[in-house]
Amino acid sequence: MRISVPTIPFLSSRPPLPQSSLQEAVDRVAKFLFPGNIAVLTGAGVSVDSGIRAYRGSQGRYLNPNYQPLFYHQLMDESEAGHMFRQRYWLRSYLGWPAIRASLPNTTHYALAALQHAHVVPRIITQNVDGLHHRAINLIPGVQNDRILELHGSLHYVHCKHGHSVDRSTFQDWLSAANPQWQAFADEVERTGDKPRTNPDGDVAIEHLGTSYRTFVVPQCPSCLLDDRINSVHKPQVIFFGESIPPAVKNRSFQDVEAADRLLIIGTTLATYSAFRLLKHAVELKKPVLLLNLGPSRGDDIEGIERIDMASGLIIRDVARLVLGTRASTDPIIAKMLQSGVVKPPEDDTDTEQALAK
Structure with missing residues (x-):
């Protein structure tokens, strides 16, 4: 499998999503997670609150x-x-x-780590190469870091x-x-x-x-x-553009999706095919898929998936607290994770986006 440069911006034939309130989004994502055994696929949007810019803006x-x-x-x-x-x-x-x-893990990294600790999210597949998922989950004593698959490697x-x-x-x-x-x-x-x-x-x-x-x-x-x-x-x-993903990593990514009952996708436009094909694989297996991303994505025209247009940092900590219930306060490791995380996004790129849109 080779990483190729995607065409942008994404043009979706589906109508724009209705605007959800924060509480509505929290409730929808929590309901999706409640059954457990969820695989999570993350992208650059997850690390924005750590001060690392995403490749693309909301357009x-x-x-x-x-x-x-x-x-x-x-x-x-x-x-x-x-x-x-x-x-x-x-x-x-x-x-x-x-x-x-x-850079330090943000509230989304720690919330996902808490859900891993609680076995709600046994597997995380990340396109990010910053290592922040590993840094967040290191709060768990004796954790096996092989529960996080770095699809595109590590810096x-x-x-x-x-x-x-x-x-x-x-x-x-x-x-x-x-x-x-x-x-x-x-x-x-x-x-x-x-x-x-x-x-x-x-x-x-x-x-x-x-x-x-x-x-x-x-x-x-x-x-x-x-x-x-x-x-x-x-x-x-x-993994650079034009480079093949190692077969063991590719196979593991498919196995992680297959072993899960549902797939939650966070903070990615799915521009690289190595990520997009995991969405397609989940849909082919008839697994429920929820895409939480700010702005358009390559998955917008895939039928049968649920979408929420919102930045993960606004809701994921509250989602984890709702899903975990009393454990959010009684389990000391979970409580520490849900109190941890920076929120230091880069300077506002709104002016850049508006200029590009003209």
């Missing part, structure tokens, strides 16, 4: 009009052109990583083309040591607060820096050097 358009994803073959190309692609990517990632590293690890793996913070230190001038630039950005726009995949927009990325040094892999190999081709452990 289905990219919030960054200059967004140009890097393709897998470009990153791994060993020609001079590929070297420049890697310079550009790793500079963007170098400047964006501190914001991802500092928290990097590997070279020969398979040597290192954690992202260590790789950040390598980048700093190889690029003292860019470390100074990053320190100045941090000091002034004039931070570039961070994307959900952990990099930043650097169009204003022109071709200065060509001074960025991508370090050699130390493990390869020990084997007398010169190799500076590194890749984060995420």
